[in-house]
Every structure is written in C-alpha cells, then in structure tokens.
Amino acid sequence: MNFFTAVGRTTLELLKEIGRLSIFTADAVSSFVRPPIYWSLVLKQMMRIGFFSLPVVGLTAFFTGAVLALQIYIGTARYGAEQFVPTVVLIGILRELGPVIAGLMVAGRVSAAIAAELGTMRVTEQIDALTTLATRPVKYLVVPRLMAALVSMPLLVAVADAIGVMGGYVAATNNLGFTGSIYLNTTMNDLNSHDVMSGLIKAVVFGFLIALMGAYNGFHSKGGAQGVGAATTNAVVSASILILVANYILTNIFNMLNF
Amino acid sequence: MESAASVPENNGAKIVIKGVKKRFGPKVVLDGLDLAVPKGQSLVIIGGSGTGKSVTIKCVLGILKPDAGQILVDGEDTAKLRGNARDAYLRKFGMLFQGAALFDSMTVWENVAFGLIQGRGVGRKKARDIAFEKLTKVGLAADVGGLYPSELSGGMQKRVGLARAIAADPEIIFFDEPTTGLDPIMSDVINNLIVDTVRGTGTTTLSITHDLVSARKIADRIAMLYKGKIIWEGPTAEIDHSGNPYVDQFIHGRAEGPIKMEVKA
Ligand SMILES: Nc1ncnc2c1ncn2[C@@H]1O[C@H](COP(=O)(O)OP(=O)(O)O)[C@@H](O)[C@H]1O
Numbered sequence: 001m002n003f004f005t006a007v008g009r010t011t012l013e014l015l016k017e018i019g020r021l022s023i024f025t026a027d028a029v030s031s032f033v034r035p036p037i038y039w040s041l042v043l044k045q046m047m048r049i050g051f052f053s054l055p056v057v058g059l060t061a062f063f064t065g066a067v068l069a070l071q072i073y074i075g076t077a078r079y080g081a082e083q084f085v086p087t088v089v090l091i092g093i094l095r096e097l098g099p100v101i102a103g104l105m106v107a108g109r110v111s112a113a114i115a116a117e118l119g120t121m122r123v124t125e126q127i128d129a130l131t132t133l134a135t136r137p138v139k140y141l142v143v144p145r146l147m148a149a150l151v152s153m154p155l156l157v158a159v160a161d162a163i164g165v166m167g168g169y170v171a172a173t174n175n176l177g178f179t180g181s182i183y184l185n186t187t188m189n190d191l192n193s194h195d196v197m198s199g200l201i202k203a204v205v206f207g208f209l210i211a212l213m214g215a216y217n218g219f220h221s222k223g224g225a226q227g228v229g230a231a232t233t234n235a236v237v238s239a240s241i242l243i244l245v246a247n248y249i250l251t252n253i254f255n256m257l258n259f
Numbered sequence: 260m261e262s263a264a265s266v267p268e269n270n271g272a273k274i275v276i277k278g279v280k281k282r283f284g285p286k287v288v289l290d291g292l293d294l295a296v297p298k299g300q301s302l303v304i305i306g307g308s309g310t311g312k313s314v315t316i317k318c319v320l321g322i323l324k325p326d327a328g329q330i331l332v333d334g335e336d337t338a339k340l341r342g343n344a345r346d347a348y349l350r351k352f353g354m355l356f357q358g359a360a361l362f363d364s365m366t367v368w369e370n371v372a373f374g375l376i377q378g379r380g381v382g383r384k385k386a387r388d389i390a391f392e393k394l395t396k397v398g399l400a401a402d403v404g405g406l407y408p409s410e411l412s413g414g415m416q417k418r419v420g421l422a423r424a425i426a427a428d429p430e431i432i433f434f435d436e437p438t439t440g441l442d443p444i445m446s447d448v449i450n451n452l453i454v455d456t457v458r459g460t461g462t463t464t465l466s467i468t469h470d471l472v473s474a475r476k477i478a479d480r481i482a483m484l485y486k487g488k489i490i491w492e493g494p495t496a497e498i499d500h501s502g503n504p505y506v507d508q509f510i511h512g513r514a515e516g517p518i519k520m521e522v523k524a
C-alpha cells in the first residue's frame with residue numbers, strides 16, 4: 001500500500017471515530033435533561049463508582065502526599081527553605097496530585113468496569129434487548145453512570161486531598177523532624193478556597209471523562225470476549241490520557257485566569 | 260439465479276419489507292430484500308448461517324439502519340420514527356433473542372417484568388404478578404422467578420426469554436432461532452410453547468430458524484433467504500414441492516447443489 005493511502009485511511013478512521021464519539025456524547029448529555037431519569041440507578045452507580053473507590057484512592061493519596069513531602073524537603077533544604085514544605089505539599093495535593101491520582105485510579109477501576117459491563121451487554125445482545133423492551137439504552141445505561149461519576153469524583157477528590165495532606169504531615173513529622181502543631185498551623189493558614197475549588201473542578205471534568213470513555217468503548221465493543229477485552233483496555237488507556245491532557249489544559253486556564 | 264419470489268399483495272400485511280439493502284463495509288448482507296408478513300400469521304425465514312436473517316429482524320426493529328429500501332409496519336414507514344413515536348412503535352414488538360439476551364444483573368422475574376415496568380409504566384407489584392403468570396405459561400415453576408439467569412440451563416433461559424417476549428402481549432413477536440442449541444425434545448417443547456402462546460391471539464410472528472422441523476411446526480408460511488434476497492416464499496405445506504433447487508437442497512440438507520458454502524474466514 002502506498003504511504004499516502006495509509007496516512008489518508010488512518011486520518012479518515014480517526015475523524016470517523018471523533019464523529020462517533022461526538023454524537024455519542026451529545027446523545028448522552030442531552031439525555032441528562034429529558035425524563036425519565038433513573039434515580040435509583042444513579043444511586044447504585046454512585047456506590048460502585050464513588051464509595052467502593054475510597055480505599056484505593058485513600059491509600060494512593062496517602063503515599064503520594066508522604067513522598068511529596070520527602071522530595072520537597074530535599075529541594076527546599078538546599079536553600080534553607082524547609083518551612084515551605086507544608087504549603088507546597090498542600091498546593092501540590094489540592095491543585096494537581098489529589099485530582100490526578102484519584103482520576104487515574106478511578107479510571108483504572110471504573111472505566112474498565114463500565115466498559116467490561118456494557119461491552120458484555122453489547123455482545124450478548126442485552127443492549128438490543130433493552131431497545132426491544134422500549135427502554136432507551138443510553139438513558140438506562142449511560143446517563144446514570146455519567147451522573148454518578150460527575151457527583152462522586154469531587155467527593156472522592158475531597159477525601160483524597162485530606163488524606164494526601166495527612167500523608168505529608170505523617171512523613172514530615174516522622175522522617176523530617178517537623179513539629180506536628182507547626183506543620184498543621186502552616187497548612188491551615190495557607191488553606192485557600194481557590195486551591196480547593198480548582199481541584200474539585202478538575203475532578204468533575206475527570207469524572208465525566210472516566211464514565212464517558214468506559215461507556216463509549218463498552219457500547220461500541222464488537223466481537224466476543226476479545227472485543228470486550230479490547231474495549232476495556234481502550235477505555236482505561238483513553239481515559240488516563242484524556243485526564244492528563246485535560247489536567248494540563250485546565251491548569252493553564254486556571255493560571256491564565258489567576259484562579 | 261432465479262428472480263426474487265413474488266411479494267404477496269400488501270393488503271392485510273402487518274409488516275412489509277421493500278427492497279431493503281444492508282452492507283457492513285464491503286460485505287453485502289441484504290441485497291434488496293422483499294417480504295410481507297400477513298397480519299395474524301406466523302412466517303418463518305429459513306436460510307444458512309450468516310445469511311442475514313438476524314440482520315433482517317434488527318432492521319425492522321430499527322436496531323440497524325438499512326442502507327436502502329423501506330420497512331412498513333401497519334402501513335407506517337419506520338425510517339422516520341423518532342423519540343416518543345419510536346418508543347410507541349417498539350411497544351408493538353416482543354423479541355426472543357438467539358442467545359436469550361437475558362439481563363444477567365436481574366432475577367428471572369425482573370427480566371420478564373422489565374418491559375412492563377420500564378417500557379410501559381406498569382406498577383412493580385402488578386408487573387410481578389404478570390411476570391409469574393407468564394413464567395407459568397412457559398412451564399417454569401414459581402421458584403425459578405427468584406433465580407438469576409446464570410443459574411439456568413440453556414433451555415430454561417430460552418423459556419424465560421420467551422416469557423419476556425410475550426409479557427406485554429405484543430402485536431408482533433420475533434423469534435430468533437428459538438430452538439438452536441437445544442436438544443430435540445427441548446426444541447419440541449419450545450416449538451409447542453410458541454404455537455400455544457401465539458395461536459388464537461391474533462399475534463403476528465416472524466421467526467428465524469435453520470431447523471426445518473421447527474419451521475414446519477410453527478410456520479403458516481415459509482420464506483427462504485439466500486444471498487441477501489428472498490428466493491422462495493409460500494405456505495408451509497408447499498415447501499416440499501417448491502420446485503426451487505436452492506430450497507430443495509436446504510430442506511434435504513445436501514452438501515451438493517446450487518448453494519455453495521463459502522468457506523472463508
Ligand atoms: N453489527 C454488525 N457489524 C458487522 N457485521 C455484522 C453485524 N451484524 C451482522 N453482521 C454480519 O452480517 C452477516 C449476517 O449476520 P446475521 O444476520 O446475524 O446472520 P444469521 O442469518 O445467521 O442470523 C454475518 O456475516 C455477520 O458477520
């Protein structure tokens with residue numbers, strides 16, 4: 001095959017994929033405001049997406065906060081500026097690492113679970129069965145998961161923030177010789193609503209991407225077990241990449257707005 | 260190849276499929292399919308695996324969009340249906356899927372009641388009663404109602420699928436390979452259930468099978484699909500005298516004849 005044919009074909013495939021994703025997203029989002037909304041399913045998904053992610057998000061946040069304190073200490077100690085450790089840990093966790101770590105962990109857990117579940121429903125014709133039972137699959141399957149992720153992620157990130165800062169505190173007091181009360185005082189004094197909010201806004205965006213990638217890949221999976229496997233992998237990889245890209249863009253926007 | 264079988268007159272037809280074409284990438288599946296299903300009758304489409312029988316049904320349901328042609332149900336063009344009109348249209352149908360397609364996250368009775376509760380707004384209590392009534396009708400004991408689909412045998416899953424298809428007493432029921440993968444006795448049980456549940460109710464049914472025993476039992480009329488077209492259509496009794504070599508080869512299950520198996524990936 002000619003080189004240009006190959007490039008052309010790949011570009012067309014990519015455009016087609018983007019088109020399909022846009023239509024899927026528009027369909028899902030416009031279904032948010034049109035009844036019926038299956039509230040009981042939203043609650044059930046909030047349990048699965050939010051509540052059951054707490055242990056893994058909490059653990060990763062704790063150790064991320066701890067190691068952040070250790071590294072910042074090395075950097076600041078060179079200039080005798082160790083007193084800034086609590087503040088830098090706080091900002092790093094609230095603005096970046098809380099949402100990103102929680103986002104990536106939930107992407108691994110939840111995007112995969114959604115893609116596998118909807119993918120299996122697709123290849124076993126359960127999604128078609130929904131249609132024949134006069135129930136719209138996007139409303140019944142996709143909207144509850146998207147809504148649950150939108151609500152759960154900020155809550156999870158709030159928890160991750162608290163635990164991450166605590167991880168920093170534990171490392172600083174145990175390994176770096178900080179006095180607990182001073183570390184906490186500095187942290188409380190520098191706590192700033194903009195730092196908290198920017199992280200939570202990111203969390204909402206990440207939650208949307210996580211559920212969307214899981215649902216989109218699951219919904220369009222083909223073939224049998226292999227197709228579902230591929231959909232699951234694609235969901236996790238695409239959600240993770242999109243989270244990191246979105247994080248960079250959002251940080252830039254917040255900086256531009258001095259937020 | 261022969262010209263397409265003549266389409267019966269549309270008067271009295273519940274479903275009319277006119278010149279429907281459907282392809283997936285380069286693969287042409289339906290190539291100008293014409294078929295009419297008379298109201299209150301049972302029509303069975305026979306044909307080899309992968310000839311597009313399931314695709315035909317999915318086109319009627321709007322799960323797949325035909326590339327060309329027209330599908331009329333009760334004289335109404337189905338291509339233009341959107342939103343609530345489409346929901347109302349879908350409420351005319353019940354469907355038994357090839358693999359039963361039961362919701363594995365729900366119990367058996369919740370599966371059967373699903374279309375009533377979600378699709379038609381029937382109260383949970385009432386829907387539950389109807390579900391158990393339909394389960395009895397397909398010969399399943401009440402205690403099966405509380406099990407999950409994964410706890411059932413293939414034959415039982417088919418029966419639950421059947422109960423789900425008839426739960427809302429639809430005007431039209433599709434049966435996609437109701438007996439495939441079942442032993443001959445269970446096949447006959449399912450055939451009888453189909454005949455019993457449909458006969459005398461005025462329900463129009465369109466079934467798919469490559470099981471001739473089943474077709475003879477449940478069909479008023481039989482149509483044969485080959486290479487994307489209906490190549491023969493007629494009353495069940497005439498299938499043995501169709502004079503069509505393709506049909507003869509199929510019903511006698513001979514490897515030699517005009518139908519060549521495409522052996523490829
Ligand atoms: N959604 C789809 N995407 C791509 N190809 C499909 C799809 N559905 C069916 N096909 C192809 O169309 C052909 C007919 O399928 P089907 O109608 O399921 O056959 P059968 O007559 O056994 O029911 C098969 O070759 C199948 O691979």
Ligand SMILES: [Mg+2]
Pocket residue numbers: 312313314357435436
């Ligand atoms: Mg089929």
